[in-house]
Amino acid sequence: MRRDLIRQFLYDMLLARLFEQAAAEQYLQGRIGGFLHLYPGEEAVAVGTLRAADPGDYVVSTYREHVHALVRGTPPEAVMAELFGKATGCSRGYGGSMHLFDAERRFLGGYAIVGETFPVAIGVAYWLRLNEEPDVVLCYFGDGAVNQGTFHESLNMAALWKLPVLFVCENNRYQIGTEIHRHSAVPEVWRRACAYGMEGRRVDGMDVLAVHEATREALRHVREGKGPFLLECETYRFRGHSMADSGAYRSALEVAELRARDPLEGLRRRALAEGWLGEGEVAELERRARKAVQAAVRFAEQSPPPTELHRDVYAQPLDVYAPEIPARRAAP
């Protein structure tokens, strides 16, 4: 059981790391456009939390969400094709990197305005609670999002009505170039929970086993109807904020220190040292992940682009609105 879980975690984290590396390469070759926010360094958070959730739970995430979709089970092909803007992407090429959706897997997106995940999550949870459904909502956000009004508004309502939401803060210490002690009067995000009479705690977000265990406990609390829970995961992004950011505001020493705590390498080392997995097994997992990423890139390259500009703006097109310009009337 434990070995299966470890194997799953390691595969997820390898896939996540290799997928993001491939995305960066494809971006540099001009095949992916727009903003691209990558996840290396933070893998333990998505993997540890989502592997503790049930398939019936809903997930609401930010623009740094490729890995959340992958762990949720969205095929790497569909995610990569979306980054390429192809019709076979998980949002049919209409959303892009920041707006991945997979309704079938209850993955509700992909929100690129900081602070939007809170109201969406409490809305889903309100509906679940109203209908006495057993499912819960996992709501992701960065450390920068906690000073947005919706954080306070939504956590208040979630606690007031005891809504089934697990709020997961991916605290990577930075809001683009502004470090947390420069953007937050109270940099311990979890402590803000007490303002709403909510349970909260902090966990080492570089340790997938710790994140997984903390999430299981928090989800038990939420599922038992005791109200929402705020879980702060302390993590770090190894790359810049997006592909447009070199990350020059961070010292080389700081980055090196955190890289030494790489959650993927940490798990790999520990799995081997404890004898959970053998060298051969680990190599095989990596080979599988690499193949999956290569297949995803190939699929994205070969997929057709979307062609219909006007589809899905409304349930039915409002064509009454677009009259033809009349031709000039002939002179009498």
Add this chain to the structure above:
Amino acid sequence: MTGGRRRREGENLGLVAPAEPRPELMVWEALNIALDRALARDEAVFIVGEDVGLYGGSYRVTQGLYARYGEWRVRDTPISENSFTGLGVGAALVGARPVVEIMTVNFALLALDAIVNMAAKLRYMSGGQLAVPLVVRAPGGVARQLAAQHSQRLEHMFLNVPGLRIVVPGTPQDAYWQLTQAIEADDPVVVLEHELLYFEKGSFDPDAPPPPMHAAAVRRPGRDVTLIAWHRMVKVCLEAAGALAAEGIEAEVIDLRSLRPLDLPRLVDSVRRTHRAVVVEEDCRFAGAGAEVAAALTEAAFFELDGPVARVAGEDVPTPYNAALEAASIPDAGRVASAVRRLLGRAAGGPAATQSPSEQTGAQP
């Protein structure tokens, strides 16, 4: 994508307010009946907003519903417009049909992210996987001396957002029909209500078959000029049309009922007969909804027009508190009538005049 929602079919049916044809009913009552029936008919419907529950709604629109349906379906919220509107979006994604009441449209400015960035875009951004059957109701307009922050129209703010529908019911019958249709629609619909029309009476038959939600309505037929308005300005136009009739000018008055989509075919049809049009709006003139109506109509019916499509609109000022200045800031029947006379080249109260073209309309005599 609804999870197996528990059906409690018919549970509330015995409690629904009797909705019978009534000769005289006020707009707020019609809205109330529409909500009551929707809550009884469809378990997916719930209402959220400030003071919509125990208090009964700032304009009585949700009166009695809290007692009838309970706090989970008629939810009093904290003052958190962006998040409770966003709550509506989130719930709509998983099968609910939430009706969000924004106490007045002025506060909708704090919920623009939920409305514009989320509700309007999620169907498209998700490649058609998600639907947002959300209704956002908001009272607004220039009321009585509420001053600049509580007295404005924000039609123009929502108008330019693909993905939204915007309806502007002004009669009890339309209020009932269009709110019902908005709740049943699979798109986000902004229902703008006018604060001075809530206690306006009109005929009401809940079982009369409704026209399409976006269809404009001719409130008075006429052959000389088309007056295009919505909300309270329809009344102003009807008053102006009465005065003009005494001078032998027959104005057709069209109530738009919907701003997005616009019922342009109906407007073109009218202009084919009258060859002149005036758009009358309470919102400020610059880049208001009237500008779009005038532009669209000019483009579609230029060769039918005998003059420019004129606009009579709110002055480009924040609404003043002083009652006389407030009245001067929005159109009245006199201003509408004189715009029509200028467009037709007539002097007030007299036959055709020979005066020079007005600078406001640029009309040719």
